[in-house]
Amino acid sequence: MAICTVYTTQPFNSTCSISTPTKTHLPSFNQKQVVFFSSSRKSSKRAVITCSAGEQTVVIGLAADSGCGKSTFMRRLTSVFGGAAEPPKGGNPDSNTLISDTTTVICLDDYHSLDRTGRKEKGVTALDPRANDFDLMYEQVKAIKDGIAVEKPIYNHVTGLLDPPETIKPPKILVIEGLHPMFDERVRELLDFSIYLDISNEVKFAWKIQRDMAERGHSLESIKASIEARKPDFDAFIDPQKQYADAVIEVLPTQLIPDDNEGKVLRVRLIMKEGVEFFSPVYLFDEGSTISWIPCGRKLTCSYPGIKFSYGPDTYFGQEVSVLEMDGQFDRLDELIYVESHLSNLSTKFYGEVTQQMLKHADFPGSNNGTGLFQTIVGLKIRDLFEQIAASRAKTPVEATKA
Numbered sequence: 231m232a233i234c235t236v237y238t239t240q241p242f243n244s245t246c247s248i249s250t251p252t253k254t255h256l257p258s259f260n261q262k263q264v265v266f267f268s269s270s271r272k273s274s275k276r277a278v279i280t281c282s283a284g285e286q287t288v289v290i291g292l293a294a295d296s297g298c299g300k301s302t303f304m305r306r307l308t309s310v311f312g313g314a315a316e317p318p319k320g321g322n323p324d325s326n327t328l329i330s331d332t333t334t335v336i337c338l339d340d341y342h343s344l345d346r347t348g349r350k351e352k353g354v355t356a357l358d359p360r361a362n363d364f365d366l367m368y369e370q371v372k373a374i375k376d377g378i379a380v381e382k383p384i385y386n387h388v389t390g391l392l393d394p395p396e397t398i399k400p401p402k403i404l405v406i407e408g409l410h411p412m413f414d415e416r417v418r419e420l421l422d423f424s425i426y427l428d429i430s431n432e433v434k435f436a437w438k439i440q441r442d443m444a445e446r447g448h449s450l451e452s453i454k455a456s457i458e459a460r461k462p463d464f465d466a467f468i469d470p471q472k473q474y475a476d477a478v479i480e481v482l483p484t485q486l487i488p489d490d491n492e493g494k495v496l497r498v499r500l501i502m503k504e505g506v507e508f509f510s511p512v513y514l515f516d517e518g519s520t521i522s523w524i525p526c527g528r529k530l531t532c533s534y535p536g537i538k539f540s541y542g543p544d545t546y547f548g549q550e551v552s553v554l555e556m557d558g559q560f561d562r563l564d565e566l567i568y569v570e571s572h573l574s575n576l577s578t579k580f581y582g583e584v585t586q587q588m589l590k591h592a593d594f595p596g597s598n599n600g601t602g603l604f605q606t607i608v609g610l611k612i613r614d615l616f617e618q619i620a621a622s623r624a625k626t627p628v629e630a631t632k633a
């Protein structure tokens with residue numbers, strides 16, 4: 231009888247089992263080490279550890295400035311998985327967390343280390359890394375990914391204070407959304423997929439006015455001042471994260487109306503990195519070609535200024551990407567099926583699923599243009615990525631070497 235110790239490179243937990251070349255008795259384990267008794271002193275073969283599929287949480291990062299459509303995107307994403315996303319039951323009514331059957335969305339504002347008063351005293355904005363606790367963010371995202379529940383702080387947007395923590399249990403998919411999901415290298419390494427919503431200054435301004443003036447009663451001057459005050463830190467700490475994103479949704483003013491300054495018609499670009507594991511970019515007509523397409527006519531109703539799609543290869547921060555672009559807006563969402571039928575690699579489960587999702591949420595902001603269309607497509611790609619990761623884990627036992 232020999233005592234054997236196996237050190238694992240991946241966390242070993244109750245979903246894992248060990249098969250050894252000889253009979254073993256009662257393995258005991260912790261996160262990195264499995265100890266068992268073997269009936270033979272000579273066991274030179276490898277021990278194999280198998281963990282059940284899908285138990286490790288898939289982590290998605292969604293970065294954008296405040297008021298740039300993160301919540302709308304999250305609603306589209308959770309809808310792709312079915313079921314509604316709700317705040318934790320019986321918890322803090324000001325919690326920023328949203329939980330559905332498959333996904334848990336946490337807001338990284340909860341890792342502000344300085345509350346509103348603290349930031350004011352120190353003269354830093356919430357975008358400044360000094361106002362955020364990246365060590366705790368890393369530790370907690372890693373723990374959740376490894377299947378361990380955490381006590382996450384809550385930043386209360388109503389009071390501007392840090393509230394007592396809430397428990398976050400490991401979900402199938404954890405989405406970390408906010409200002410800095412790709413800022414800290416350690417947190418970035420934990421992401422299975424990352425998205426950046428890149429809203430141009432002109433469009434951001436138009437959306438802010440729409441929301442903060444119409445819905446929150448702010449003055450035009452105060453909105454302008456708040457955007458200006460955030461801009462240096464946005465440029466320094468938030469915007470550079472887009473170079474790390476696997477997919478970027480870029481929102482710009484239209485090029486279909488010369489010198490447009492209304493900001494209502496949008497040109498939206500979906501920039502998709504090549505060579506990302508479990509993610510194959512969507513394409514129009516023919517993969518890798520350069521295409522320009524005006525779909526308006528018999529099958530798609532378009533009013534002024536029309537709709538133009540473009541697709542092709544490009545480089546983005548020195549990396550190979552495919553870019554799908556839509557300029558203009560849809561008149562009739564039910565006709566979107568015509569556009570959908572010319573797109574490939576959509577990761578839909580049935581013909582027309584993109585159109586169905588868009589029709590289901592026709593009242594969400596951006597449903598008549600490329601923002602809604604590309605957010606929906608990215609949602610479907612995330613579902614596909616999750617399913618592929620789960621399937622690959624089911625097939626591949628975790629190999630461990632014997633000490």
Ligand SMILES: Nc1ncnc2c1ncn2[C@@H]1O[C@H](COP(=O)(O)OP(=O)(O)OP(=O)(O)O)[C@@H](O)[C@H]1O
Pocket residue numbers: 294295296297298299300301302303437438440441595596597601602
């Ligand atoms: N695709 C879009 N088209 C037009 N307006 C949009 C779009 N997405 C968002 N908006 C506008 O921006 C506002 C903010 O959107 P949303 O709440 O999704 O952003 P957010 O990034 O979650 O904001 P915050 O971080 O401040 O909570 C919406 O109320 C709407 O006015």
Ligand SMILES: O=C(CO)[C@H](O)[C@H](O)COP(=O)(O)O
Pocket residue numbers: 295296339346356357386387388390409
């Ligand atoms: O950029 C933000 C992220 O949503 C907020 O401004 C930040 O979280 C600070 O919150 P508040 O403005 O409520 O003090």
